[in-house]
Amino acid sequence: MAKWLVKTEPSECSIDDFAAKSGSSIPWDGVRNYQARNFMTQMAEGDEVFVYHSSCKHIGIAGIVTVTRSAYPDPGQFDPKSPYHDSKSTPEKPRWQAVDMAFERKLPRLIPLDELKSLPGLDNLPLVKKGSRLSVMPVSDEEWQIILKQAG
DNA sequence: GCCAACGTTGGC
């Protein structure tokens, strides 16, 4: 089972929003970056995903969600009224994909970015690289264990 | 709010 990490602004969709809807799925949509989209299409039902809070007071990894539905065309791209509308996208040739995810658990504590940066073994994780804007990325089993262990 | 780093667009 593959593992992943997604970035989100908690004001948009936080781990607590997932927790509040525990037992039901939330669409992960609005991704408009090709590399991130390509990773999303590789997600499978049951994959675990770290949720990272960005652009906020407490930046870091906050919890874990599970993929409940693999990639399907992101509806927003077809809707002219959607902020995620893409005029070059058609239902026959969709450009962007969404997945569904559901709450699994919060980490015992939030792991701040500076802590992630200082941990050995995470050097290859795009998240900790300066200037990286990739919002969906794979996490190796080794990286996953390092982060879980750090959470306590 | 600032600004460096990045991805995308479009003229050539």
Add this chain to the structure above:
DNA sequence: GCCAACGTTGGC
């Protein structure tokens, strides 16, 4: 295909 200009991301 190059690359300057632009808009966005995201830590600080």
